[in-house]
Amino acid sequence: MSDYGIKVTTPGKDITSSTVGDYVLWSKYKNPKTYIVGTASFHITDEAYSQSNHHIVTITHNLGYAPLVFLYWNTGSNYGNDTLAMSQWTPHYAVEYIGANADNTHFTIEYIYWNLGLGDGLTGLGGTSYNFKYYIMIDPMF
Amino acid sequence: MGTNLEDFRMGYGIKVSQAGYPVDTAADNQLLFSSSFPSLILLFTGTLNAGSDFYHNLGYYPVAFAFDNITVPSTPSQSFESASGVLNIYTDHITNTASNSVRYYIYGRDLRTTMSGTNINTTPATQTSVNQDYGFKVSVEGTSVLTAGLDDLVSFSGLSVAGYGVRQHIIHQTGYEDSVGSGSTKNYSHSLGYPPMYFPFYRKQGDSFYNYAWSYTISSGSPQLSIQISSSQLTFINNSGNTYDFAYLIFKDPSN
Numbered sequence: 118m119s120d121y122g123i124k125v126t127t128p129g130k131d132i133t134s135s136t137v138g139d140y141v142l143w144s145k146y147k148n149p150k151t152y153i154v155g156t157a158s159f160h161i162t163d164e165a166y167s168q169s170n171h172h173i174v175t176i177t178h179n180l181g182y183a184p185l186v187f188l189y190w191n192t193g194s195n196y197g198n199d200t201l202a203m204s205q206w207t208p209h210y211a212v213e214y215i216g217a218n219a220d221n222t223h224f225t226i227e228y229i230y231w232n233l234g235l236g237d238g239l240t241g242l243g244g245t246s247y248n249f250k251y252y253i254m255i256d257p258m259f
Numbered sequence: 260m261g262t263n264l265e266d267f268r269m270g271y272g273i274k275v276s277q278a279g280y281p282v283d284t285a286a287d288n289q290l291l292f293s294s295s296f297p298s299l300i301l302l303f304t305g306t307l308n309a310g311s312d313f314y315h316n317l318g319y320y321p322v323a324f325a326f327d328n329i330t331v332p333s334t335p336s337q338s339f340e341s342a343s344g345v346l347n348i349y350t351d352h353i354t355n356t357a358s359n360s361v362r363y364y365i366y367g368r369d370l371r372t373t374m375s376g377t378n379i380n381t382t383p384a385t386q387t388s389v390n391q392d393y394g395f396k397v398s399v400e401g402t403s404v405l406t407a408g409l410d411d412l413v414s415f416s417g418l419s420v421a422g423y424g425v426r427q428h429i430i431h432q433t434g435y436e437d438s439v440g441s442g443s444t445k446n447y448s449h450s451l452g453y454p455p456m457y458f459p460f461y462r463k464q465g466d467s468f469y470n471y472a473w474s475y476t477i478s479s480g481s482p483q484l485s486i487q488i489s490s491s492q493l494t495f496i497n498n499s500g501n502t503y504d505f506a507y508l509i510f511k512d513p514s515n
Contacts, residue, residue: 122400140297252512
């Protein structure tokens with residue numbers, strides 16, 4: 118079968134190169150593609166150690182499968198912008214939990230402020246705002 | 260051949276804008292791709308069982324990451340987390356050190372590469388409404404471009420069903436630095452003027468593999484390792500007590 122397709126290299130790179138890193142586009146391989154880009158935020162007002170202290174943001178994607186998602190966050194103060202890259206994450210160990218979840222139709226960012234029994238006594242987290250930027254990809258998660 | 264900008268002034272190259280943006284005035288981060296800037300190309304993806312290896316045989320440390328299923332407190336239908344701590348990236352293989360299977364993605368780019376960030380156009384163009392789907396579409400081998408689903412496309416400049424413009428991630432700058440000691444703060448300037456999307460990687464000195472990096476905090480509250488991005492620089496802070504090699508990719512896409 119003839120090899121039909123399209124190849125585009127970066128400046129200075131030979132179009133006959135076999136090094137994938139020399140290419141912008143090669144129809145033999147996929148480029149990761151973002152489907153939805155957006156932002157979300159939580160403002161934490163309640164410092165009670167309670168599983169009911171629960172914030173959730175849901176974004177509809179309707180891809181029909183759970184997609185790959187990249188998630189970035191900042192608090193405006195503590196850590197600056199940072200990468201979650203889809204993580205079950207505890208900004209303050211054993212006190213806060215943030216999870217990112219996806220199914221065939223939705224992507225969810227979830228915050229829970231709760232005591233896992235290993236609390237380190239951190240206080241003063243009320244009033245913190247968590248800001249998120251998400252990229253929902255076309256690539257499937259599983 | 261001259262600089263990227265000279266290439267376009269001389270009429271060399273190809274660029275495609277995202278849906279709704281005029282290609283002549285689109286800013287760099289409003290392009291789907293441009294022959295002036297590299298993009299990530301996906302080479303391998305699949306499921307890797309616990310404790311298993313996948314041999315990519317690329318001869319370099321590729322940009323790679325993985326995700327695994329977890330159970331979260333509120334039990335959504337499918338939860339997952341970055342398996343950054345469990346996917347070890349070697350020059351010839353990856354290893355899943357987790358106790359469950361992961362989904363991995365391996366791209367055709369050496370994460371130990373230095374590429375200076377350049378800008379051709381940083382002035383954003385105004386997005387217009389898209390009534391008809393003019394654009395660029397390439398399907399994977401063996402799939403008709405007429406019937407290919409989104410995941411069977413190599414590249415696509417159109418709108419998603421949700422009405423969003425599909426975008427790819429153009430690489431702006433890459434770099435790496437070895438032997439970043441504990442107590443160090445390293446800043447890597449970029450020229451984008453906004454906080455961009457990025458991928459960080461690190462290798463604990465003495466290890467022969469890299470991991471996708473993430474910030475983590477010990478119980479006392481101070482981050483042991485922290486990666487931060489601003490409008491002017493990427494920062495790697497190491498307070499872990501160990502020495503690390505650090506590598507990064509910065510994209511044109513904003514992270515805010």
